[in-house]
Amino acid sequence: MDFSNLLFRASGVGYLMTSPKLKADKEAGNLSESAKTNCIDVYVSAKYGRNTDIQTKYMTKGNQVEEDSITLYSRLHKKFYKKNEEHLKNDFVMGTPDLFTGESIHNAQTVIDIKSSWDLFTFHRTNSKDINPIYWWQLQTYMWLTGAKKAYLAYCLVNTPVAMIEEEKRRLFYKMNVATTEDPLYLDACEALELSMTYDDIPIQERLIEYEIPRDQDAINCLAGKVIKARAFIQKYEDQMTAYIKPDLNSLLKKVS
Template sequence: MIKFRASSIAEIMTEPKGKGEILSVGAKTFIEDMAKEFVYGFKEQISSKYMEKGTLVEQASIDLRNDVFFTDYSKNTERRENDWVTGECDIFTGSGIIDIKSSWSLATFPATRIKALKDAEKAGYDWQLRAYMWLWNVDVAEVNYCLVNTPDELIGYEDPNLHYVDHIDPSLRVTGVFFERDKALEDKIKEKVEAARLYFDLVTEMIAEDHSAELQAA
């Protein structure tokens, strides 16, 4: 029985256009790709310079967040799961969740909470945090967008002034947006995951049947 990673929950939460449907076209496409990876035994590794920076500077961003808010949080290494989702949050404070997002450059860094909220919802981070709140049984979570220096090898031909940011006041380099737990939305996640499982099973059966027919024809 498949479980969805907190970071991918948003992929199945989009609303369908057709009445009476649970999964959107985009959600079905995502599940079809999952089924293909399962049947053929591979996992597509998606990478980009933006993701690579996030990995390389994660601790620097956590340190920045701690400096600005006078905290001493450490990176969480515990993974939790329930019957529907699995996830490993960045920081568990004991009473809430903090997710660290390292902005690519000064140009992409959201300077206001309004912009941070728009960016978070567009990227599906709101659903990711809802999964974390569910898994850790807490009522609040926040996304902290952090702006730290980009590693030299990733900057390429971009203006380095957009990437070397240590001279900027640290308090101007962290923007937070907050979410409160909503158990009705957790029920919605359950509904989507259960529908996704049924569709996943259908697609895996289709793959097997289609290739079985080809073998018989040969």
């Protein structure tokens, strides 16, 4: 299998850009051990059609409330935004930006990535930390793909879907080990749980945290070089695996004869 033209997903390129521990490796632009591990995961996914992503409740909520978060973002910016469905790629990377401004996704002014927070606590924790490097690189990749000069990372706080709240209540029931769902302690706990997962009482302007990220062309150029190194690493791994599992036909023939 030829990996010389393998494309890397925008959501994962940040792993390629982690710094090696040794100074010599940093100066040479070599892959870090974390990047190599990610390359192996990419290799397995590309060759065998497997995926390491495990669907957590946080990811499930993010997928289910994406339109609600886009609506919240649109209301606050007083501009209608529609989810972009067009998948983009160039010679190195691929991805699907959530939103954009400009004439088209191929000639965008800005790109916007929507993140739906799990709850009020995780929402505010993002405000006390530096931007997640994985997200920073994801948006640099989107700007590369679209030509945009600026990007926004938008954390939105929207209600958890009713079905997910009910699932959390069922988990709470078994965890509390009460006799019935009418137990007063359980009902009080369910009320507190529902309050912790819905946010209509919070002003809408307090449910968006947004970061502006300018395009960094030097970083993008560096990313292209890392993709080339990652492809070479994956191809070498493939060649080693093929050599390892390929039978030595000459030896087999000698044994048979």
